[in-house]
Amino acid sequence: MVDKTQYIWIDGEMKKLSESKVPFLTHSFHYGSGVFEGIRCYKTENGRAIFRLSDHIERLFFSAETMGLKINFSQKEIEEVIKKLIKKNNLEECYIRPLIWHGEKMGMDPVDTPVHFGIAVWEWTKYLKKDEVKVGISKVMKTHPQTTVLGAKISGHYVNSVLASRETKSRGFDEGLLLDFEGNIAEGPVENIIFCKGKEIHTPTIKSILPGLTRASVLTIAEDLGYKIFERDIKPEELKDFDEAFFVGTAVEINSIASIDDFYFTGKDGKTFKKLKEIFVQVIHGENDKYEKWLSRL
Numbered sequence: 001m002v003d004k005t006q007y008i009w010i011d012g013e014m015k016k017l018s019e020s021k022v023p024f025l026t027h028s029f030h031y032g033s034g035v036f037e038g039i040r041c042y043k044t045e046n047g048r049a050i051f052r053l054s055d056h057i058e059r060l061f062f063s064a065e066t067m068g069l070k071i072n073f074s075q076k077e078i079e080e081v082i083k084k085l086i087k088k089n090n091l092e093e094c095y096i097r098p099l100i101w102h103g104e105k106m107g108m109d110p111v112d113t114p115v116h117f118g119i120a121v122w123e124w125t126k127y128l129k130k131d132e133v134k135v136g137i138s139k140v141m142k143t144h145p146q147t148t149v150l151g152a153k154i155s156g157h158y159v160n161s162v163l164a165s166r167e168t169k170s171r172g173f174d175e176g177l178l179l180d181f182e183g184n185i186a187e188g189p190v191e192n193i194i195f196c197k198g199k200e201i202h203t204p205t206i207k208s209i210l211p212g213l214t215r216a217s218v219l220t221i222a223e224d225l226g227y228k229i230f231e232r233d234i235k236p237e238e239l240k241d242f243d244e245a246f247f248v249g250t251a252v253e254i255n256s257i258a259s260i261d262d263f264y265f266t267g268k269d270g271k272t273f274k275k276l277k278e279i280f281v282q283v284i285h286g287e288n289d290k291y292e293k294w295l296s297r298l
């Protein structure tokens with residue numbers, strides 16, 4: 001996966017990946033107190049383009065503020081570093097992973113801890129290996145929103161995702177789906193979920209999820225196509241009312257769902273998913289002028 005990555009950027013310097021070492025007593029290594037982003041760069045007819053770069057960096061800075069991580073770079077500087085790093089690694093399409101973390105200090109309050117900022121880029125093709133995935137509702141509940149700030153992308157949140165992923169995969173599913181503290185459908189371990197019913201789009205509210213940028217983009221595209229959007233609480237018992245379901249997120253991009261537990265989305269031709277996917281794929285590859293504003297060109 002990372003074999004084509006030669007260089008990473010850490011605290012203002014380009015370094016060989018092989019030279020990066022993290023001291024054992026690093027706060028974020030022990031307690032999950034770092035914050036990160038997942039971003040993708042795509043090949044287009046006019047060179048490479050990063051999807052929603054500024055929005056991702058804005059969320060990264062918000063996450064950092066949430067965890068008391070002081071950043072000595074501006075958002076614009078980080079955007080430029082990312083572009084430089086992709087060029088330096090000579091990658092055409094890649095996944096981009098900025099991570100900010102608390103350095104060497106033990107104990108809960110990381111006050112006065114040195115803060116570090118690293119960025120890696122690597123070739124990462126499909127996250128979900130099948131075009132239509134079988135999804136299982138996880139026995140692991142989505143982290144309660146009052147126990148953290150779910151809108152921040154904090155490393156520690158992903159313990160919840162790893163557990164849900166492992167639990168559902170151990171039962172033979174391709175991917176998991178977490179319910180929130182009220183039994184509503186929340187999201188997948190690293191992706192949001194969208195349901196369709198005729199010309200309606202239904203998706204969980206942002207109460208118990210990471211409000212994804214892919215989700216926001218796909219909802220905008222759907223709305224522009226005339227679909228009515230409903231952001232609301234959705235219970236698993238309602239699955240039978242929907243024609244189609246799919247996951248959205250930077251890692252999974254837009255990926256169809258064949259079934260959830262023993263309910264199969266059958267008898268429909270996946271019309272809405274196909275339409276939305278077609279436009280989304282055009283957008284990320286710079287073939288749709290209407291949403292060109294979402295691309296940062298290298």
Ligand SMILES: Cc1ncc(COP(=O)(O)O)c(C=O)c1O
Binds near residue numbers: 215
């Ligand atoms: C838990 C979770 N939900 C949803 C998403 C999708 O967010 P985005 O579309 O901004 O990548 C991600 C990925 O960042 C995630 O980790």
